[in-house]
Amino acid sequence: MITYNSFPMRDWHVKHMEKTIVKYISGLSTNPSLWEKRQYKRFNNIYRTRGNIKNDIKHGVTNEEVQLFLQKLRDDSTFLDLRNKDGVLERLDEVEKYFYKLRYHIDS
Numbered sequence: 001m002i003t004y005n006s007f008p009m010r011d012w013h014v015k016h017m018e019k020t021i022v023k024y025i026s027g028l029s030t031n032p033s034l035w036e037k038r039q040y041k042r043f044n045n046i047y048r049t050r051g052n053i054k055n056d057i058k059h060g061v062t063n064e065e066v067q068l069f070l071q072k073l074r075d076d077s078t079f080l081d082l083r084n085k086d087g088v089l090e091r092l093d094e095v096e097k098y099f100y101k102l103r104y105h106i107d108s
Contacts, residue, residue, distance in 0.1 A: 007060030017056040018069055024049040025073070025091040026082055046094055053099075063099065070096050 007013075028040050053066060073079050073092060082088060 010060035013056040013059045013061050014065060017053050017061050017066060020049055020052045020056075021066075021069065021073070021095060022082070025088050025095065026085065027087055027091065046091075046098075049095065050098055066099050067096075070099065 024044055024046070027044075028036060032040065053061075057063060057066070070092065073082070
């Protein structure tokens with residue numbers, strides 16, 4: 001019997017989900033160039049972030065993994081310097097609010 005891997009790039013999508021969330025919540029650097037500002041405004045908003053994560057979920061990332069990573073961002077000491085930046089916790093709350101709502105919608 002042949003077993004098929006229904007999500008062959010699952011590990012890549014897990015890493016992509018993590019990078020997407022970190023990139024969104026970290027915001028702009030302290031001294032961004034004009035190019036960075038333009039790219040941030042164009043690509044780094046909550047709608048694109050949610051869309052990218054939903055695409056990763058379609059390709060094998062579970063909603064529980066997203067929530068565990070969000071909890072890790074909030075609690076783990078490795079992300080302490082990230083949490084100390086301005087506006088990070090507000091953006092993290094925004095992402096969590098959407099995915100907790102999505103989890104409740106899927107579970108019911």
